[in-house]
Amino acid sequence: MKASNLARSLLALFLAVLASASGSGKSEITADQLLKIVPKSKTCDNPPAPGECATAEQAAPFINTSFDTYHVTSPAEKAAVISLMAFESDDFKYNKNHFPGRPGQGTRNMQMPPYNLKYAESISELSDKLGPVRDDPSKVLDLLLSDEKYDFGSGAWFLTSHCSSDVRDALKTGSEAGWKKYISDCVGTTATDDRKAYWTRAAQALGVGSD
Template sequence: MYIKNVLLASAFALSTIAAPIPDCPDEDNNPVNPTPAVTAAQLTAIAPETASCSGAPFPEECADATQAATALSAAFETYQITTPGEQAAIIAYELFESANFKYNKNHFPGRPGQGTRMMAMPPFVELYATAVAGADAVTQAKAAGGDAGLNAVLALVNGDDEKSFGSAAWFVSTQCSADVRAGLVAGTEEGWHAFLTECVQTTADPTRDPAWVAASGVIKAAN
């Protein structure tokens, strides 16, 4: 009986030693590096004009820094834009295109269907609207035909701040090459200009640079 008890005790000890180490907590539930939120204070530090919509030419289109910060943070989470370099570029891009978040439609010269905070051209607006509102909604909007149809498609993605501000994050995550995104992550002026010329397919206009320099400094300082 004594021998039997010893054997049982030894077996229990061995099984205890061999017990598997508990798994680490689920990373999805406990993210090590959650997407950092953009704050209204950061946006006003980058572009003081975003503090208020006072005097906006089209008040119904204007979003102040508080609205923009909430919408941009949601977009960065949705499209997993987690690096300071990419976040800064998107903020700078939208600030320039929307005149400090004062517009979400093209008014000069007034091109039908062009808009969101990145002033996307109608073909990209349609792609984006299809992604966030669905193909059926886009087909129904286009049924109006002509300029009315283009504007109806734009309305699908301008109906709330999250969609309107989310356009550039969607664009970067779906339309830009890996090399362009790597340049944005690096946070270099060369990477910023490559984004403009190779992905946006516009010129590297020096007037775009101040917003990028300011956004890069503020966003990187916060991370």
């Protein structure tokens, strides 16, 4: 009887560990991890653009919500999206384009206005408000910035709606080549050393291996 009880206990322990491991892909990003990626996001004291800055602690829950909403579970994909947002927003200081100041460009990954319109169209909660302003890029952006979950959700939305399966498969390998493919073939820009620095920190913070 004692042996049987011990076996049951061991089985329960094994199943608990297995369940925990199976859910590891859905582990949440912490503020501490974000600080390793974006050290300057520790504080928003004296922000360059009042009302736009977000700290790592403020950003973390909305980033996690975005990954849940768009079913992004790969640590390598998460690292790429976070590094993109951190780079484009200058360490989470901005959510509008200030240099050169292009009207309607913004959210944390600094999407161009046509993408912001598509993004807004995909959000059912904004459907009633979008109609009257859809032809005004600045007002569309204002809608997206009205809630941090939309502001920080743009990176995951763009990944899942505009990156091909080939790009995502390459990105999931965690390799530098996969990340470069994401930047060049999906984001549509050059994988500069400055961008790579953010991605390297993100990959390290999230435990992503790279080649």
